[in-house]
Amino acid sequence: MMARSHVPFAMTWWWVFSLLIGQPVVGLGTLIAGIGGLLPDLDHPKSVLGRKLFFISVPLSALVGHRGITHSLMAVVAMVGILAIVTSMPEYKPYRWMVAPLCIGYLSHIFGDLLTPSGVPLLYPKRKNFSLKLFKTGDWKETATVGIIGVMVFVLGGVWQQMIGQVEPIFAMLRALR
């Protein structure tokens, strides 16, 4: 999947999760989920995040290669574990809320790449690549799938209602200023 698909895909997954657990769809969480959706491709120096954080992506890609351990369940478990420990420390506790959107975004990336023919080594260190072969990376079907799922969740889940609810106080303030 391309970065332009990974970001909305990650955000959609975060919305679904928030709606399922009855949590409001918070704007900042959506943003963090979008970033999480780009993280696994840090193993590629030419990826969106890899180009910005080249000091991480260059050594990481040399060490583990593209679509290796970073695209496996092992990476997700390790990430949840490390972030849970770090954010249990008092000085990092205020950032604890970011763990869920970040990890869900990350997981959505692995799932997104699983839909492409190249697949992902889901059960790393097992070398087997898992793939659902739904569409090729960058294909119009990729954009269509992400778009349809995203719009469906946005409308059916009432995400737009919640967003309007969050923006409304700002409008009210602007109206009061007039």
Ligand SMILES: [Zn+2]
């Ligand atoms: Zn990827």
